[in-house]
Amino acid sequence: MTTFIVSQHYPPDDSTTAAYLRMIAEEIAKDGDVVVLSGTRGSAAPGGPGQPKVIELFNWTPPKAALIRRGLAMALFAIAVFASVLRRCSRATPVIVVTAPVFWPNAAIFAARLKGAPSALIVYDLFPDALIAARLATERSLAVRLIVWLNELTYRALDAIVIIGRDMQNHFSRYRARTAGKLVYIPNWATLPARLLPLDPANRFRRNFSSPLVIGLSGNLGYTHDPETVFAAARELANEPGISFMLSGWGVGWQKLKQLQAAEKLPNVQLVERVALEDLEEFLTSADCWLIPYRAGMAGTSVPSRLYNLLAMGRPVMVLSEPDAEHALLVSENNVGWVVPPADPAALAAAIREAAADTAALAARSRRAVAVVGEQYTQEAGGRAYRALAQRLRQDRRDA
Numbered sequence: 001m002t003t004f005i006v007s008q009h010y011p012p013d014d015s016t017t018a019a020y021l022r023m024i025a026e027e028i029a030k031d032g033d034v035v036v037l038s039g040t041r042g043s044a045a046p047g048g049p050g051q052p053k054v055i056e057l058f059n060w061t062p063p064k065a066a067l068i069r070r071g072l073a074m075a076l077f078a079i080a081v082f083a084s085v086l087r088r089c090s091r092a093t094p095v096i097v098v099t100a101p102v103f104w105p106n107a108a109i110f111a112a113r114l115k116g117a118p119s120a121l122i123v124y125d126l127f128p129d130a131l132i133a134a135r136l137a138t139e140r141s142l143a144v145r146l147i148v149w150l151n152e153l154t155y156r157a158l159d160a161i162v163i164i165g166r167d168m169q170n171h172f173s174r175y176r177a178r179t180a181g182k183l184v185y186i187p188n189w190a191t192l193p194a195r196l197l198p199l200d201p202a203n204r205f206r207r208n209f210s211s212p213l214v215i216g217l218s219g220n221l222g223y224t225h226d227p228e229t230v231f232a233a234a235r236e237l238a239n240e241p242g243i244s245f246m247l248s249g250w251g252v253g254w255q256k257l258k259q260l261q262a263a264e265k266l267p268n269v270q271l272v273e274r275v276a277l278e279d280l281e282e283f284l285t286s287a288d289c290w291l292i293p294y295r296a297g298m299a300g301t302s303v304p305s306r307l308y309n310l311l312a313m314g315r316p317v318m319v320l321s322e323p324d325a326e327h328a329l330l331v332s333e334n335n336v337g338w339v340v341p342p343a344d345p346a347a348l349a350a351a352i353r354e355a356a357a358d359t360a361a362l363a364a365r366s367r368r369a370v371a372v373v374g375e376q377y378t379q380e381a382g383g384r385a386y387r388a389l390a391q392r393l394r395q396d397r398r399d400a
Contacts, residue, residue, distance in 0.1 A: 001032025003390045004088065004095045004117075006081060006108040008039035010054065014277055016305045017124060019191055021098060024122075025052040027383030028390050037084050037108075039077055057084055078104040085111035094393035095119040096386075101127060106154050113157040118393035120160040120184075127151075129171050130301040134223035148174070155179050159393055162186050165326030167300040186385040187326070187377060188305050190312035194374035196367060197285045197313055205286035208270060211244040213356045215318075216287030218275070219306045221253025226293045226320060228253075231260045232345035233352065234269050241268075243356050246287055248272040284313045288362065289337070289355055292319045292327060296342040299325035308377050311336055311369035316362060318351055320344075336369040 005025050009018040018040065025034050034052040038044075039059035047053030057080045062069035081104050089095055095112040097105045099121060112119040128147040131137040137144050155161065155178035162184050163169065172179045199206060206214065221227050227247070234245045245268055247257055254274075261269055275283045284290075290310045299322040307327050310317050317337040321328040331337040338351040355362050 001394075002093045003028050003032065003034050003394075004037065004085065004093055005034060005052070006037045006085065006095065006097045006105070008059065008077065008100055008104065010036060010038035010040045010043045012042050013040040016191075017098060020188065020305070022052075023191070023379055023383070024096075024386050026050075027379070027386055028052075030383075031387050031391065035088065037081065037088075039081075039104075055084070057081065074102045074104065078102070078107040082107040082111045085117075086114060089115050089117045091116040091397060092394065093117050094390050094397075096122065096390070098122045099124050099127065101125070101131075103150070106150060109154055109157050116397075118159040118397045119157065120162060120389060120393060121154070121158055122162040122164075123168060124164060125302045126168060126171050126300065130224060130298075133295060133297040133301050135295075136223055151175060152178055155182070158182060159396065160184050160389060162389070164188050165300065165303040166329065167324055167326045169300075171300045184385075184389060186382060186389070188303065188308060189377040189379050189382045190308040190373045191305075191379075192281060192284075192309045192312050194312040194370050194378075195314070196370045197281075199288070200285065203282060203286045205246065205272065205275075205283050209244045209246065211242050211268070212359075213243050213289070213352075214246055214287045215243065215289055215291060215352055215355075216246045216248070216284075216315075217291045217293070218248045218283065219250075219292075219304070221249040221251040221257070223252060224295055224298055224302065225251075225253045226295045226343060227257050228260070229320060229343055229345050229348060230291055230293050231257060231266075231269070233348040234266055235264070236345060236349040237352060238266050238268050240353075240356075243268060243352060245269045246272060248275060248283075250274045280309075281313070284310060284315065287315065289316050289318060289352075291348075292317055292321070294319070294321045294325070294342060296322070298322075298342075299328075303327055308373055311377075312373045314366040314370045316355070316365040316369055318348065318355075320348065330372075334368060334372045336365050336372060 007021045009015045036052050036054045044056040045054040059077045060073040085108050097108045109119050128144040155175050161182045292304050303326045320340050320342045328339045340348045
């Protein structure tokens with residue numbers, strides 16, 4: 001009854017991926033032993049009744065600018081993963097792996113295949129589609145063709161592929177022959193308890209604002225995000241005193257926001273540096289509504305995990321997205337926010353004006369947000385789905 005979980009990131013790493021993998025490991029451990037192969041320094045743990053055992057693999061982390069050394073480090077970690085799975089797992093032990101923009105997940109899956117062990121891949125980000133949508137690669141580039149070829153081999157070897165968004169199914173159409181019957185939809189969930197927390201005048205983030213409506217932005221702002229449209233909407237609303245923007249985050253988009261504000265000094269914009277994890281709940285309750293700005297073409301490539309925590313706090317969201325993206329579907333189906341076309345500052349400004357003009361409707365969206373997350377997007381529901389997946393993988397191998 002042992003299940004292996006392989007992840008480069010695991011607590012004490014403070015990434016969202018690490019948090020989800022720990023919760024998945026703890027849920028599956030309710031049914032049997034779980035061994036986590038982790039690439040995070042300081043993550044090793046002996047395990048025990050109901051607790052995963054964590055084996056820390058060697059994972060060298062050179063500076064980001066040292067590209068050659070980083071490439072070598074990725075190769076070394078892939079070798080460590082391959083050797084560890086090959087040595088430890090057996091035909092009866094499912095191996096669950098999470099996607100990454102490098103090739104070590106493939107090493108884990110191929111090692112499992114060699115041992116005859118069933119394997120599943122959790123698709124948090126879909127490559128190369130995310131790279132193409134972020135304009136970091138083109139459809140016909142050598143890198144994209146290499147990833148597609150490797151995906152073909154990997155999907156053939158897998159027994160199950162976990163997608164966290166319904167919109168991801170369309171992107172698997174090019175691999176239809178390799179993925180038929182393998183896709184399993186298990187959405188993410190809130191990592192904070194779902195409860196309607198009112199605005200607190202003593203909130204240290206909120207007290208810097210005098211306007212009735214504060215629009216927030218927080219989280220990673222990478223190549224797939226579009227903070228410039230947010231800033232353009234703030235520029236359009238700069239002369240409307242009842243609306244302010246509290247912008248925070250990290251990544252290349254955050255640096256762009258700081259450059260824009262340094263140049264223009266919009267009076268309705270305040271920038272907040274990345275908030276510590278222990279202050280996250282207070283920070284998320286300091287705004288009336290939150291923004292999740294994606295570039296055009298991102299539907300089906302990833303689902304923002306921050307969405308569930310924002311709703312859990314009773315805060316509606318405005319997503320810049322195509323309407324068929326998972327996060328847009330969740331928002332529109334449950335009326336817990338607004339779906340705004342990507343790269344359209346005027347449409348975003350109009351949605352913000354609507355929120356400012358009807359505070360009763362905004363409050364109703366807040367109440368629905370908490371109810372939706374509390375009923376549908378919980379660790380308990382996700383845990384049951386992952387436990388069922390591990391049991392199915394184990395049973396399928398017995399029946400084979």
